[in-house]
Amino acid sequence: MxxxxxxxxxxxxxxxxxxxxxxxxxxxxxxxxxxxxxxxxxxxxxxxxxxxxxxxxxxxxxxxxxxxxxxxxxxxxGHDIKLTRTNLREMVVELFEFLADDAQARGIRLHFDYEGELNNLLLDSTLIRQAILNLLRNAFDALEGKDGGEVILRARIKGDLLGIEIIDTGCGIAASNYDRMFRPYFTTKKKGTGMGLPMVRRIVEEHGGQITFESEEGKGTRFLILMPVDPEKRGSLKSMVRSEQP
Ligand SMILES: Nc1ncnc2c1ncn2[C@@H]1O[C@H](COP(=O)(O)OP(=O)(O)OP(=O)(O)O)[C@@H](O)[C@H]1O
Ligand SMILES: [Mg+2]
Missing domain, CATH: 1.20.20 (F1FO ATP Synthase)
Known part of the structure; x- marks a missing residue:
């Protein structure tokens, strides 16, 4: 050390x-x-x-x-990860139902696009749900002031990896803020705590995954989570992710 x-x-x-x-x-x-x-x-x-x-x-x-x-x-x-067999498709459908009224009130169209077997994944379902909800809430906030818009959640298995994308057609992120996005307490919102993204990243890394984003100001943002499907392989990706940190 x-x-x-x-x-x-x-x-x-x-x-x-x-x-x-x-x-x-x-x-x-x-x-x-x-x-x-x-x-x-x-x-x-x-x-x-x-x-x-x-x-x-x-x-x-x-x-x-x-x-x-x-x-x-x-x-x-940090969290005590509890892995259980999780149906990710059902989880997202339930989350969308939970957010449906809010989405409708804001004129936001929600899409869920998935591929592959998502019904038997070893995850901490409470934490992953919390992470996805945080990203969806950020996407909703990014659409504030726009006349409606779209939020897409895409989930798929590619080889050994589970990919989850959350895409919005919102305000986007200023390039000058890229470095600060995952920093604790960084927020541009009046009532934000700035702990949403740091918490999401922590949860994803605890699953041995990594999270990245790309964005264009005024057009929208795409967050991408990648994590190994097999928990046995999570250790190796986890150390890869960790060693990339400064
Ligand atoms: N999808 C997005 N589009 C545009 N900006 C985003 C998006 N997601 C996050 N951000 C920016 O990153 C900042 C940090 O996000 P984070 O979720 O950590 O905190 P917050 O949303 O401000 O507060 P909290 O999550 O506590 O409500 C936000 O204030 C916002 O400026
Ligand atoms: Mg947030």
Missing amino acids: SASSSRLEFLGQLAGGLAHEIKNPLSTIKLTLQLLEEDFVKEDSPTAKRAVRKLEVLLREVQHLDDIVQEFLTFAR
Whole structure:
């Protein structure tokens, strides 16, 4: 292990410990605010009403902090991958059903295009679902302000590899942002956390795969996930992917 990677590991542990330490006082603060709110809600005076409104703001902010710390901890620790036989086609159909109302409201057409046997893949279905959902949500956001548009999910097996593409006809990505896309907390959205893509990449790499993208500003973006179908072969691709990281 190089000096810089052990230093990075140490910093990671330190940050993880810090995040963990922040969680306890945060939950005490949250509980106390809730108790205070219960007291004020019982009173009818204008002062009590103002207090309730302020407490609600505080509770929202505390919840926001808690979410950030929780996301950080999950990211820092990584996941315990649980591989189960998964029907990827069914998973995508269910995800599309879940997103159908939202898509319709935004005038987005969703397409699913697949090839090959997708019904018996060894994956952590919860994590892969989360990764695909994150990419689909980004695709939806990219179409914000456009008059509708298209989101295509393409899944296929090619030889030993499973390929999943998520394509949108949205705003695209500025070339100056390419390097930052997978960096934790990089976001161009008002309410984004910037942890979506780092989490997706982590999940894909935990499956021994890699994720890349290509994009054209104003035209759209295509994310491509490639992972070995056979979990036995995931170790080798994983080390290939890792060694490409700076
Ligand atoms: N399909 C896409 N089209 C255009 N830009 C994208 C796309 N996907 C991601 N991005 C850009 O990458 C940034 C980081 O994405 P990421 O998912 O990590 O965070 P986010 O979407 O901003 O926040 P969150 O996922 O927490 O809601 C986005 O803010 C956006 O600028
Ligand atoms: Mg996102």
